[in-house]
Amino acid sequence: MHLKPESAERHTLSVTVANEPGILARIAGLFAGRGYNIESLTVADVTEDEAISRITVVTKAAPTTIEQIISQLDRLPSVIRVLDLTAMGPHVERELALVKVAGSGDHRIEALRLAEVYRARVVDATISSFVFEVTGGTEKIDKFLELMREVGLVEVARTGIAAIARGRDAI
Structure with missing residues (x-):
């Protein structure tokens, strides 16, 4: 067997x-x-x-x-x-990422458009780059990073997952 x-x-x-x-x-x-x-x-x-x-x-x-x-x-x-x-069973998981993207022209416009779709906030901006703050589940952040690679991803810092059980009781 x-x-x-x-x-x-x-x-x-x-x-x-x-x-x-x-x-x-x-x-x-x-x-x-x-x-x-x-x-x-x-x-x-x-x-x-x-x-x-x-x-x-x-x-x-x-x-x-x-x-x-x-x-x-x-x-x-x-x-x-x-x-x-x-x-x-059911629990809530979230992560935060700071995402630096550099680019100009259409790439810069596309980075801002994607950030809006993913509800990422601009926390720093220069003439040539942005730093976005994006929060959510790991899958959401992974997808955001995948898309940003195509428009000029430079650097990423991630917090790791914070999680808590659902419901009114404390663990």
């Missing part, structure tokens, strides 16, 4: 941690040490006293590997809670 290998799935993990020096390094080290890839990583304090931070990790792995990752994260000192937002 031949078993079919599990296919990798994209998961968004929300890791609530005590805001202590070295916790981000321990989490990144856990992923690196076991050969797990991190597609996106964001971290910020989430309490007024800055005692608690939320780390959002997007990774792609087989379901059994995701379970192992969650279990290993749960065992780390300073980790308060690990939730698989993907497994929980």
Whole structure:
């Protein structure tokens, strides 16, 4: 009997941690040490006293590997809670990108037209370039970047994914 290998799935993990020096390094080290890839990583304090931070990790792995990752994260000192937002169901994910585009003439006009379609804001402009701010889901940002490559994309800075569960309850 031949078993079919599990296919990798994209998961968004929300890791609530005590805001202590070295916790981000321990989490990144856990992923690196076991050969797990991190597609996106964001971290910020989430309490007024800055005692608690939320780390959002997007990774792609087989379901059994995701379970192992969650279990290993749960065992780390300073980790308060690990939730698989993907497994929980509906959640909101957003990302921000700053996109520098250089060009003149028709390329400049097309960049502005595309920015309007994608609801990107001009946050800096010179005679020869624009910096756009675009927010939304990863797919939207990827498509915006793909189109901007054709009209003079120069540079991109992305925040990574911020995610939160839907509904009225806090996780």
